[in-house]
Amino acid sequence: MAEVAHQETHGFQTEVKQLLQLMIHSLYSNKEIFLRELVSNAADAADKLRFRALSDNSLYENDGELRVRLSVDKDANTITIADNGIGMTRDQIIEHLGTIAKSGTKEFFSQLSGDQAKDSKLIGQFGVGFYSAFIVADKVTVRSRAAGVDASQGVEWQSAGEGDFTVADIEKKDRGTEIILHLRDDEKEFLDDWRLRSIVSKYSDHINIPVEMYKEEEPERDGPAGPDGEPGEKIPAVPAHWEAVNKATALWNRDKSDVSDDEYKEFYKHISHDFADPLLWSHNKVEGKTEYTSLLYIPSKAPFDMWNRDQKHGLKLFVQRVFIMDDAEQFMPTYLRFVKGLLDSNDLPLNVSREILQDNKITQAMRQGCTKRVLQMLEKLAKNDAEKYQLFWNEFGNVLKEGPAEDFSNKEKVASLLxxxxxxxxxxxxxxxxxxxxxxxxxxxxxxxxxxxxxxxxxxxxxxxxxxxxxxxxxxxxxxxxxxxxxxxxxxxxxxxxxxxxxxxxxxxxLEDEDSKKAQEEAEKEVEGVLERIKTVLGEKVSDVKFTHRLTDSPACVVVDEYGMSTQMIKLMQAAGQPVPEAKYTLELNPEHQLVKLLSSEQDDNRFAQWSDVVFEQALLSEQGSLKDPSSYVQKINKLLLDLVK
CATH class of the missing domain: 3.40.50.11260 (Rossmann fold)
Incomplete structure (x- = not known):
């Protein structure tokens, strides 16, 4: 074991403490997902090293064969997941393993109900990655060294998942990260080689680097007996070796007919770190002027950070099967930011940057193609399965509503999906x-x-x-x-x-008929003169007073001009802290309503003014939902009611 030095104890972020408590109490009915999450993180670390090494080959440290290795120690009751990927520095390990750098964490924890079944679904939606280790372990040790730094700059992180963790400096010869799970006594099933192999095969076949397990030496043995019963040729001994237990081929480069639905679902969970199955997906190889492969997923649940404009959204970008970047937002419009997946381009250069992508013609062609593909997926879903589309709409409808403003070329298509x-x-x-x-x-x-x-x-x-x-x-x-x-x-x-x-x-x-028009004209004649009187009383409070026939049961309503700012738009801008002019409405009266007829016949100027104010404020209340001075309105109502009963 490596000698440790300069050890410090740190407290977990409050949200991490809460999350660990949920993990330790095993909210997941399917505990084996801890291995999927840790192997997925290890594969990501390998992808990041491969990308960094494009500009600095020395990061490989003469070991360019990237892999993840699983090993068990039955005596120590441990599982170790080791990778030779990018590794972490001391600061990175404190940041990544001591905090949850996610928006929406408070909202997430406020929704936890104490019902294990419901809470486990929420946790899956939130995604936990590394912390899933505590589903099966009562202590976790992480040893890591960043690629390209001296062996003396290794770091060891350790925690029992209770409230704090220790960080110490160690000597670590090999780059990368190894995670040692000290299993609880009731989780020994995961020490079985066959059990681990089956989990890797189930969840991690699609990962494009080998996931290896150690295979013991196989001694020389007789081959199958021949027809005469004589022993067959000897099968030579096989020395102990590390053996890949997954297919280790890029799933998106396989033919669609060779990929099962379960494999697509597991790959989605790998790239999105979502625990729920996707709602639907589309896998396509595009050839022609621009050549690329796309694998696009529509999630079944909205992430907690969907409305955070600072949160990065986008697709994983590969160039000729080499991972380039996460969250490449240039390939998907903002109103489709819920789409997960990847693109693998044959045309972009390996040293492509976000700046180069921004105004690149290849990028624009891929963006148009991906946008069209997603809209076709949704159009097909809406047409063939209205119930399933409604599930999508309930989760992502408000995001899709951003489309007509953002994407003029697809405005009609997006509108058809609203x-x-x-x-x-x-x-x-x-x-x-x-x-x-x-x-x-x-x-x-x-x-x-x-x-x-x-x-x-x-x-x-x-x-x-x-x-x-x-x-x-x-x-x-x-x-x-x-x-x-x-x-x-x-x-x-x-x-x-x-x-x-x-x-x-x-x-x-x-839609108007002549009989209605005649009845309206007669009703207006009965209350002739009331418009000018009310206009005089209300003065600058209104832009105009007129009769309307849009009402049948109400005495009055207020409307804005054809090109004026609507009430809801004013509220929207005020909520955003934008200065807006005070709304000035046209008051429209229903000449057939008894209250308007009463108003027309009122001779007392003071009472007429009070009634005019009440009718106007009633209309404002219906339109705005509130009044600037509700107390004054109530006083007027009370006085008029008392006058009526005298």
């Missing part, structure tokens, strides 16, 4: 496509109508819907924060304009 709640349904499920809406449009209807609000309940009860309900016209109900921004960019679909029903004058065109 889903909304609508008045066609009684619930808040976002399962109505724009094509569904168009198929149900009334004869003579030439627009797709929508209303946006802070919540589904507010959208569904918006007074702006009243005339649409009366005429049986479907309206999309938008309540996600991003919806208002989406509609700024999605103004037309399939040659049909998208129209907000709370903006500008309402024109139902051919």
């Amino acid at each position: 889903r909304f709640a609508s008045t066609h349904n009684d619930n808040d499920a976002q399962n109505v496509s724009l094509d569904d809406y168009i198929s149900r449009m009334k004869e003579g209807q030439d627009k797709i109508y929508f209303v946006s609000a802070d919540s589904f309940a507010a959208a569904k009860s918006s007074p702006h819907l009243e005339v649409f309900r009366k005429k049986g016209i479907e309206v999309l109900l938008l309540s996600d924060r991003i919806d208002e921004w989406l509609m700024q960019h999605l103004t037309e679909y399939s040659e049909k304009a998208l129209q907000s029903i709370s903006r500008g004058d309402l024109d139902l065109g051919e």
Whole structure:
């Protein structure tokens, strides 16, 4: 054992302590995944060394055969996973093994319920990598040395997974990392060679470097007996040796017909460090002006850091099967940042950098091809399996809504994949496509109508819907924060304009009938003069006061001008800390409503002013969800109620 020196004790980050407690209590029903995670990390370390060595071959230290080795010591009750990859320095080992450098950790832990079955799924979604070692081990020792540094700069990390860990300087002859798991007494099944081999074969066949186990010497023995019963030729002895127990071929370079669904699923878990199976995937080899292989996955669950704009997203990039970089964001638009997978290019240079990728024609061609491929995958899923597509939409729909603004060339295709709640349904499920809406449009209807609000309940009860309900016209109900921004960019679909029903004058065109128009004109004559009186009372509070026939049950509503900033957009900008002008609405009155008729007949100027304020503030409350001075509004209501009962 290497002699240790300069030992220090460090405390785990709070989130690590919580995570280790979950590990130690074995939330996973399938404990063997610890080996998959550790072998996957070892393979990543080998990939990183291969890339670094492109510019500095000395990092190989005269040992260019990259591999992962598993060994067991039944007497010591340990499993060792060793690689000769990039290795870690003292600072790196403290950073990587003492903290969880992930956004969303607080949200993750706040969702843990204490229910082991539910919590294990959350942990799988969060991903834990190295810490899965504590599923089976009560102590873990890590010895590592970074490639290219002196043997005296080795480091040893050790922890029982309780609250702290020690770090010490050691002498380590070979570069790379070895992880020693001191197994719990009830986990001795993992000391069996056959058990480990079967786990590697199950989870790590696709890894493109050999995963080796030690095979004992096989003595010379007789071959199969011949027809006459005589012993066959002697089979020579085989000396003890390290033997690869996985296929060690790049899965993406194999023919699709030779790769099973289980292999695709395991490869996804290897590159994404997700514990759940992917929702779907696409494996393609592209030939022509640009030659590359893509293997793209749609996850089944959204990661915790999906909304963190600082978090790196992207595909793994290989060039001629050599790993180049993680999170190559240049090959996938931001609105598809949930896509996982890899690209292997035959055209890019091995020394390619992120800067070179940025404005590279090959990169642009690959990006267009990958974007098209993902949209085709989703289009096919939506068409053939609506239920499964709904699962996708529930996880990633709000990200896809960024598409029409970001990707003009694919705007129509992305729009066809969007889903909304609508008045066609009684619930808040976002399962109505724009094509569904168009198929149900009334004869003579030439627009797709929508209303946006802070919540589904507010959208569904918006007074702006009243005339649409009366005429049986479907309206999309938008309540996600991003919806208002989406509609700024999605103004037309399939040659049909998208129209907000709370903006500008309402024109139902051919959907209006002559009888209704006559009834409206008569109702307006009955309350003639009320508009000017209210306009005088409200003054600068409103931009205008007019009659409307978009209402059937409410006395009034407020609308913004056709090109004015909507209420939801104002709220969106305020939430982002942006200065916005104060909204000035047009107040629209329903001339057929009893309250408007009462207002018209009110002779007392003071009471008329109070009623005018109340009607206006009611309309504001319905539109905005709140008032600047609710106390004043309540006082006016109370005074008017008391006047009525006198």
